[in-house]
Amino acid sequence: MMPETENDIAPAPTDGEVLSPAGQEEPVVEITGVSKSFGEHPVLKNIALQVRKGENLVVLGKSGSGKSVLIKCMVGLETPDEGEIRVFGKNIVDLSYRELNEVRVRVGFLFQSGALYDSMTVRENLSFPLKMHHKSMPYEERDRRIHEMLDNVGLHDAVDQMPSELSGGQQKRIGLARTLILRPELMLYDEPTTGLDTGTSHEISELILKMQRKYKISSILITHDMACAKMTADRIVMLKQGEIVAEGSYEELEKSKDEWIHSFFI
Amino acid sequence: MLTPTPYLKKTFYQTGDQIAFAARFFREVFRPPYQWREIIFQCYLVGYKSLLLIGITGFIMGLVLTIQTRPSMAAFGAESLIPGMVSVSVIREIGPVITALICSGNIGSRMGAELGSMRVTEQIDAMEVSAVNPYHFLVVKRVLATTLMIPLLVVFADSVGLFGSYVAMNIHSRSTLYHFFSQAMGKIDFGDIFPAFVKTFFFGFAIGIIGCFKGYHVSGGTESVGKAANSAVVSASLAVFVIDMLAVQITDLFNR
Numbered sequence: 001m002m003p004e005t006e007n008d009i010a011p012a013p014t015d016g017e018v019l020s021p022a023g024q025e026e027p028v029v030e031i032t033g034v035s036k037s038f039g040e041h042p043v044l045k046n047i048a049l050q051v052r053k054g055e056n057l058v059v060l061g062k063s064g065s066g067k068s069v070l071i072k073c074m075v076g077l078e079t080p081d082e083g084e085i086r087v088f089g090k091n092i093v094d095l096s097y098r099e100l101n102e103v104r105v106r107v108g109f110l111f112q113s114g115a116l117y118d119s120m121t122v123r124e125n126l127s128f129p130l131k132m133h134h135k136s137m138p139y140e141e142r143d144r145r146i147h148e149m150l151d152n153v154g155l156h157d158a159v160d161q162m163p164s165e166l167s168g169g170q171q172k173r174i175g176l177a178r179t180l181i182l183r184p185e186l187m188l189y190d191e192p193t194t195g196l197d198t199g200t201s202h203e204i205s206e207l208i209l210k211m212q213r214k215y216k217i218s219s220i221l222i223t224h225d226m227a228c229a230k231m232t233a234d235r236i237v238m239l240k241q242g243e244i245v246a247e248g249s250y251e252e253l254e255k256s257k258d259e260w261i262h263s264f265f266i
Numbered sequence: 267m268l269t270p271t272p273y274l275k276k277t278f279y280q281t282g283d284q285i286a287f288a289a290r291f292f293r294e295v296f297r298p299p300y301q302w303r304e305i306i307f308q309c310y311l312v313g314y315k316s317l318l319l320i321g322i323t324g325f326i327m328g329l330v331l332t333i334q335t336r337p338s339m340a341a342f343g344a345e346s347l348i349p350g351m352v353s354v355s356v357i358r359e360i361g362p363v364i365t366a367l368i369c370s371g372n373i374g375s376r377m378g379a380e381l382g383s384m385r386v387t388e389q390i391d392a393m394e395v396s397a398v399n400p401y402h403f404l405v406v407k408r409v410l411a412t413t414l415m416i417p418l419l420v421v422f423a424d425s426v427g428l429f430g431s432y433v434a435m436n437i438h439s440r441s442t443l444y445h446f447f448s449q450a451m452g453k454i455d456f457g458d459i460f461p462a463f464v465k466t467f468f469f470g471f472a473i474g475i476i477g478c479f480k481g482y483h484v485s486g487g488t489e490s491v492g493k494a495a496n497s498a499v500v501s502a503s504l505a506v507f508v509i510d511m512l513a514v515q516i517t518d519l520f521n522r
Contacts, residue, residue, distance in 0.1 A: 075395045101397035115392035117384075132398045135299070182396070 027052050027086075028186050028218045029074060034083030036069055036242075043069045044080065045242045051186075051218055056209075058221045058229045060264060061239035067222040068112075070239070071188045074220070075109055076100045087186070105133060108184035108217075112191045114175035116163035122174055123159050126150070129182050149177035152214070153207060169200035173207065180211055187212070187219040193228045205231040226264055238264075287479045291409055294402045301407055308411035312373055316419055323368055324423035327360055328352060328430030336438065345439065349446050350453030352431040357454060358462050361424040363510055366469035369416055370502035374477035377408055378498030381481025382491035390482070405478045412474030417466040457521065465513040472505040 029051040036044040043066040051057045061067045072078040074085055076092050084091050087103050095103065116125050126146045130137055150156045153173035163171055172192060179187065192208060193201035205228040212219055212232075223229055229236060230250050238246040238253070238261060246253060246261055254265045331352055339348050381404060384390050393400040432446045480498040484490045 077391055077395060101399075104395055104397040107395070109392070109395040111388045111392055113388055115388040117389055117392075118387070129396050129398070132299075132396070179396075 028088060029220065030084070030086040031070075031074075032084045032086075034070075034073060034080045034085060036066070036073060036078065036080045043242050044073070047083070047242075047244060049237055049244065049247075051220055053218055054216060056212055056219045056221065056232055056234045058223060058233035058236045059239055060224065060226075060229055060236050062224060065239045066242040067239055068190055071109070071190055071220060071222055074188060075104055075107055105182060106185045108179035108182065108187045110172070110175050110179050110187065110189045110192055112194055114163075114168075114171035116166075116171055116174055116178070118163050120163075121159075122150075122155070122161055122163070122166075125163070125174060126178050126181055129178065133182060145181055149181050152180070152211065153177045167200075169196050169204065172196070172204055176204075176207065176211065180215065183215060184217060187217050189219065189221040189223075191223055191225075192221065193223065193225045198227070201225060201228060202231075204228075208232055224264075283483070284476070284479055287405075287482070288475045290401060291406060291475060294399070294406050295410065297402065301403065304403075305407045305410055308407050309415050312369075312408075312411045313415035313418060316369065316372055316415075317422065319372060320365055320368060320419050320423050321426050323364060324361065324426035325430040325433075327364055327423070328356060328427035328432075329434045330430075331355060331360065331427075332431040332434035333437070336434070346449065348435065349428075349431065349449035353428060353450035353454055354458060356427045356431070357424050358458050359510075361427055362420045362462055362466050362469065363506060365420045365423040366416060366466070366473065366506040367503055369412070369419065369469075370473050370506060371499050373412060374473045374498040374502040375495040377474065377477030378480040379491055379495040381405075381478055382484035382494040383481075383488075385482065385484045386487060386491060401482075405475075405482065408478055409471060409474035412477075413467055413470040416470030416473065417463060420463070420466045420469075457517075461513060461517040461520075465509060468509045468513070469506050472509060473502045476502040476505055 027050045029049075031050070032048050034044055034047040035042065047070060049057070059067050059070065069078055073080050074087060074092070076095075080093060083093075085093055088106060090099070090103055092100055092103055116122075117128065120128065123146060126149060127142055130142050130145065134142075146159070147156065150159060153176055155170060155173055155177070158166060158170060158174065163174070166174065176192075187208075189208065193204050196204065205225075208219070208221070208228075209232050211217065219232075221228070221232055233250050236248060236250060236253055237244050240260065246256065246258070253261055256262055332348060335351065336345065336348060339345050339351070381390070384404070390400045390404070393403060428447070428450055431450070432441070432443060435441050435446060477498040480494040480501065481491075484494045
């Protein structure tokens with residue numbers, strides 16, 4: 001059921017109406033009328049939203065609300081049944097594999113588990129994208145970039161360790177470093193603080209914010225961690241059973257009297 | 267009433283997917299970048315790491331075959347024909363098939379489990395979203411390695427198998443290595459070696475592509491990784507027998 005919306009909260013979009021922030025920056029992601037079902041089970045229903053350059057959008061929702069499917073659709077890991085997903089102006093649903101990869105190079109994706117290549121050391125994990133996309137890059141430059149990224153995430157000493165020797169939080173940091181090493185213009189975070197203790201979650205959230213400011217990256221962050229959302233969000237959209245039901249800043253949504261929205265802020 | 271339709275439908279779909287997966291190999295294999303170092307590393311894993319297992323199996327294969335056939339041959343006073351008989355059996359049939367079956371278990375299951383684990387831990391998705399073609403990077407080099415290495419392992423298994431036969435011959439009688447191999451090779455001609463060698467490339471390709479297919483298409487949790495490894499072994503072993511049957515039929519056509 002659609003929650004009641006407060007005066008200070010933007011209403012949920014209807015019939016493909018696009019949610020967008022008030023800023024004048026050009027949109028990096030424009031989603032219109034996206035629906036996705038797995039068999040008979042609808043996961044996303046007529047989703048529409050925009051993310052503008054430099055903006056940090058948090059998509060909030062409970063488990064199974066379709067958050068992860070939504071960002072997987074944005075990089076072509078899932079194909080929507082209907083609708084358009086424009087990333088940097090290109091509708092990724094219609095792109096060929098090569099064109100899709102051209103877009104993917106400009107997008108970073110941090111997986112929930114970190115998804116480090118477990119047969120490679122941390123150094124090899126970080127150098128892998130560089131070797132694949134910057135073949136002519138000299139070894140010294142590659143090494144400099146690896147150390148710069150490890151400095152950013154505060155794990156300089158882990159350079160020769162295997163992923164299995166790292167803690168969950170460290171794996172996420174290395175995952176973030178590996179994603180940022182290609183200098184993406186858009187970052188997608190899939191529940192970056194899930195499974196971490198409060199302190200480590202806070203460190204990861206700070207790191208996300210620091211990296212966003214340092215490299216001026218737009219980002220979409222999927223989470224149900226309110227502390228992370230509060231720290232990182234410029235704007236929040238709330239997803240309930242595959243539908244966007246509310247949109248606003250953290251402070252605006254916190255004031256909502258809707259029971260379902262309020263349950264996130266308790 | 268239990269209807270076979272859903273099962274048959276699933277089997278047809280899977281077979282179709284498997285064929286498309288194998289066809290994709292031929293599209294991707296000539297496409298740069300060529301990961302030479304990675305291919306060599308996979309060849310090392312498939313070839314060198316299997317040498318001991320294949321060596322022991324091959325030795326026992328030749329030894330047992332000789333010991334088992336010796337009484338029957340001795341009853342006809344035809345012990346001198348044993349090296350020739352063993353060499354034909356080992357080189358034409360037993361060596362390639364036993365080696366391929368061992369590799370289905372050893373290499374097929376490893377590839378199924380390795381890629382399956384990469385799939386469930388989202389490593390393959392991570393590769394995909396970083397604009398690296400995971401099929402090209404993970405599957406092509408593995409299938410190339412099995413296709414190139416299994417024929418060499420078969421040659422090794424055949425050689426060790428003949429040596430095992432020589433050892434078995436010397437349990438009851440005395441024969442020099444030179445004499446044994448002269449008798450063994452005297453019975454072998456190009457028509458024995460060539461088809462047997464060619465079919466090993468198909469064995470290698472089948473083992474690699476089936477192992478990778480099962481792992482690459484894992485969905486679900488860690489339990490499905492085990493199932494993929496198991497399924498890779500069963501399907502690859504079955505494929506070895508089917509290819510062997512087809513190879514025998516084709517060879518037979520040319521020998522008429």
